[in-house]
Amino acid sequence: MSAGARLRIGVLGCADIAWRRTLPSWRHQPLVEVSAVASRTLERARRFTDRFGGAPVEGYEELLARDDVDAVYVPLPPELHVEWTLRALAAGKHVLCEKPFATSLADAQKAVALARERGLLLMEGFMFLHHSQHARVRRLVADGLIGEVQLFFAEFGIPLRPAPQPGGAPARASTLPEVAAYPLRAAQLFLGPGLRVAGAQERPAGAHGPSPAGSALLVAPDGRAAQLAYGVEHAYLSGYGLWGSEGRLRLERAFSTPDDLTPVLRVERGGEVSEIALDRDRHFTNMAGVFARAALHGEDFAPHTEAILEHARLVDEVDRAALH
Ligand SMILES: NC(=O)c1ccc[n+]([C@@H]2O[C@H](COP(=O)([O-])OP(=O)(O)OC[C@H]3O[C@@H](n4cnc5c(N)ncnc54)[C@H](OP(=O)(O)O)[C@@H]3O)[C@@H](O)[C@H]2O)c1
Structure with a gap:
């Protein structure tokens, strides 16, 4: 090439x-x-x-x-x-x-x-994986910002009424698996592969169509847990948090971060609240770069397909575990 x-x-x-x-x-x-x-x-x-x-x-x-x-x-x-x-x-x-x-x-x-x-x-x-804010959060946590991580929690929810499509056509409404994907993938990013499903719930179909809400409790091989919630008839929420032995942190708009937003990490530790400004980034642009570099230069494709399989395994397990 x-x-x-x-x-x-x-x-x-x-x-x-x-x-x-x-x-x-x-x-x-x-x-x-x-x-x-x-x-x-x-x-x-x-x-x-x-x-x-x-x-x-x-x-x-x-x-x-x-x-x-x-x-x-x-x-x-x-x-x-x-x-x-x-x-x-x-x-x-x-x-x-x-x-x-x-x-x-x-x-x-x-x-x-x-x-x-x-x-x-x-x-x-998964464009959000390509925003530098998550690597920064992981480095801060590895450096002991909140002590030893005990729990990861994440939510992604969007309102019922989607914006019209290009050209003014009515938009297709997003479904629960489309929004669940973000917290489920983020849990793997922070707690690693091999997550098991301890429990899950999905609200049955309602007045507006298919299942509007769900949640899951996951457990990592080392015993740490992730609590996740997602929905398509919700006030907008897109964030995650980590609760450690010495403090906790929270990042809002973590999954659908606009390019021009300066993300702010909120940290509570020892009774003090502080905010850390993270770098702006273009996750969609970065994702295209990762894809193109791999395809153009014949890099190892395996991590991308292994990630697909690991995510699909987890989704399958959540589906099987879900109480309706
Ligand atoms: N990464 C993100 O931030 C993000 C955000 C939102 C959605 N997504 C994902 O992107 C995908 C598309 O979501 P979207 O909301 O953008 O989709 P959408 O607006 O509903 O568009 C889907 C397109 O698929 C084509 N299509 C072919 N058969 C169709 C059918 N039977 N019904 C409807 N559309 C059909 C249509 O294109 P033509 O009419 O031109 O053929 C349509 O414009 C989903 O997997 C969603 O989860 C990702």
Whole structure:
């Protein structure tokens, strides 16, 4: 791959998240370019390519057949992720797929097996992992900021009424697995792999549609716990905390952090409250860089697929444990 090469990415579906966050963020990432955008309707694809560049394409299969697409970004509704990932891998494309990648461990295993067989990169789009604030929090904790960590807690909840889609079309409402993904992934970041599910709960479907709320209690191999809550009919909440032997900390807007927000870590220790300003960062831009570097330079793809499998295993276990 020549110096200055860019990964040419095709987008499958004109999703709200692609319009609002992902594609605008790529303007700041020199390693990627939008080479094509596919939609079920050409008009919607054109609306995207007028703003972000690339060729408008009617039909997802048509995009996968193109020679000017090295990789695809899949921001489709979750139930379509695995199907279109398998098709993209079969067409020889690397895949960056929105979270939650799979709705079952078996599906995740099938896609990972194909990616490995074809020597292609498959990565789940957990953008928040690529914000430097979490590495900073982990360093502060490792340096003893709150003593020995005893408990991790995290919440992600959004209101019922989604904003209209690009073009004014009514938006698809997010589902519980889409919001649960953040606290579940964050627990793995702070407590490590091998989490087990001690208990879980999911409120049954209600007046507004599918299950609106859930929670889970996880236990790490070393016995530390994570308490998680998530929902789609909630006042907005997106944060996590750690409770240690000598203090506790809390970070708000931790998962959907805007690029221009200076994150503030709130620390309580010995009766004193302090605030630590963390660096601003562009997590969507960084994620695209990680994806492109791996694909362009043939880095080890294994950590990305192992992360997908570990997350899908945990999701499966939470689903099986959930009381309704
Ligand atoms: N990383 C984040 O911060 C973040 C935030 C929000 C959502 N997400 C994830 O991103 C993914 C997309 O979410 P979104 O809310 O942006 O989706 P969305 O606006 O509902 O868009 C999904 C797109 O999929 C295409 N599509 C194909 N078949 C469809 C069908 N049967 N029903 C609806 N759409 C269909 C449509 O594109 P065409 O009409 O153009 O074909 C549609 O625009 C989800 O996995 C979600 O969890 C991530």
